[in-house]
Amino acid sequence: xSNWETTVKAVTLALDAASLKQQVIAANIANAxxxxxxRRDVSFASQIEAARQVLERDGVLDASLLEGMRPAVEVxxxxxxxxxxxxxxxxxxxxAENAVRYQMxxxxxxxxxxxxxxxxxxxxx
Numbered sequence: 001x002s003n004w005e006t007t008v009k010a011v012t013l014a015l016d017a018a019s020l021k022q023q024v025i026a027a028n029i030a031n032a033x034x035x036x037x038x039r040r041d042v043s044f045a046s047q048i049e050a051a052r053q054v055l056e057r058d059g060v061l062d063a064s065l066l067e068g069m070r071p072a073v074e075v076x077x078x079x080x081x082x083x084x085x086x087x088x089x090x091x092x093x094x095x096a097e098n099a100v101r102y103q104m105x106x107x108x109x110x111x112x113x114x115x116x117x118x119x120x121x122x123x124x125x
Contacts, residue, residue: 004112009066010051011109017044017071018102024073025095028086038083039091044071 021042031037047069055061076084 003060004116006061006063006066008109008112009063010061011105011112013066013069013071014044014048015102015105015109017042017048018098018105020071020073021098022095022102025091025098028091029088029095032086032088032091036083037086039076039086040073041076042071043074044069047071 021044024040024042028039051061051065051069054065078084
């Protein structure tokens with residue numbers, strides 16, 4: 001897989017994670033008043049951090065590492081398994097932050113596609 005393809009794959013995975021996170025936040029908000037509901041979160045940051053460390057160490061990111069990466073939904077509980085209630089103000093902040101992150105990722109993907117289009121057109125626009 002070329003560097004360009006690896007970059008696009010990494011950004012696409014991050015977009016998938018951001019999309020899933022938006023869905024999870026919406027579900028948390030919708031269930032905020034439900035007795036026994038425990039807030040959910042998306043686990044993906046640790047996988048991205050591991051990939052970043054490999055890239056820093058090796059100077060290249062192996063495509064097989066990206067293939068195994070998947071965002072996952074986790075139920076958050078207090079120690080002992082008690083439900084962790086939803087805090088609406090925190091969820092609203094998380095939703096706004098995630099929307100900004102998603103927009104940034106879309107811009108990065110658009111930039112990569114524009115580079116490809118420029119290269120395919122021999123630098124002509």
